Amino acid sequence: MAHKLLLLTQDNDRFRQLLAAHHLKDLTILGDEPSSITEADIWFAEPHLAAPLLNLGRNLTWMQSTFAGVDRLTGSRQRRDYVLTNIKGIFGPLMSEYLFGYLLAHQREHAKYKQQQQHKQWIPGSYRTLQGQGLLLLGTGSIAQHIAKTAKHFGMTVTGLSRSGEPKAHFDHVDTIEHLANYLPSAHTIASTLPSTLETENVLSKTMLALLPDECVLFNLGRGNVLDLDALAAQLLNKPQQNAILDVFNQEPLAADHPIWHCPNAIITPHIAAPSFPEQVVEVFVENFHLWTTQQPLKHLVDFFKGY
Structure with a gap:
């Protein structure tokens, strides 16, 4: 035919x-x-x-x-x-490169040393290793599974949250997304790869974001509607030790007047994590x-x- x-x-x-x-x-x-x-x-x-x-x-x-x-x-x-x-x-390897590129740069204080270089300063810092740190992945699909596999290479403990809570390869533990509040307070790094559905809308609400520890790193790689961006912007300004790397937004391009642009502890990329x-x-x-x-x-x- x-x-x-x-x-x-x-x-x-x-x-x-x-x-x-x-x-x-x-x-x-x-x-x-x-x-x-x-x-x-x-x-x-x-x-x-x-x-x-x-x-x-x-x-x-x-x-x-x-x-x-x-x-x-x-x-x-x-x-x-x-x-x-x-x-x-095909997106798993690309998303993994994006996440660990930024995460390792943060952990190894790349920006700090680049700044010191401008002033010819020799001041060793105290970086933290990824070994033993926890990675919380929202979503356990093919992209999250590849990220989890890479995380295990670095010796991280990986927890996944999904709709079903079914065990998946490379995850140390998988639970249902409805138990999100139980896992946020201890998350070193949290990354959302969730799709855009009615169930995932505003999963990372103002209430949930407030549960994040002071020194966590938050990635949004899936869809913009899972995250209350206004609440995150306000929280980042009040908690300078928290960091967010954001690649997806409800409105793209992101509005020029959104306060998240002015957060020094936020990195905004134009939906390029996995072309x-x-x-x-x-x-x-x-x-x-x-x-x-x-x-x-x-x-x-x-x-x-x-x-x-």
């Missing part, structure tokens, strides 16, 4: 070139004209570009998201009469396309009701 593919990305030409190199039998890659939206039965799309066009895709049967986060496609008012898959398995490399995304699609054409279960299926 012949299939028609619609590309909805910010770099259609690049993806068209990569897909063409695979010479996929029975797949026609359509152009960017409006009629392609109604013709295509398969969409290869960025969720925010696909969401407003969903109701025009009368032949849509399967969509391969180019992102891990698909909350723009899983809302209760969006159609759900097609198969949706996302990207997993999707086109070659890797195409590999995921190609594997799924072969499964689709042989009527086998696809990888990385999204549950519309769970939102991930």
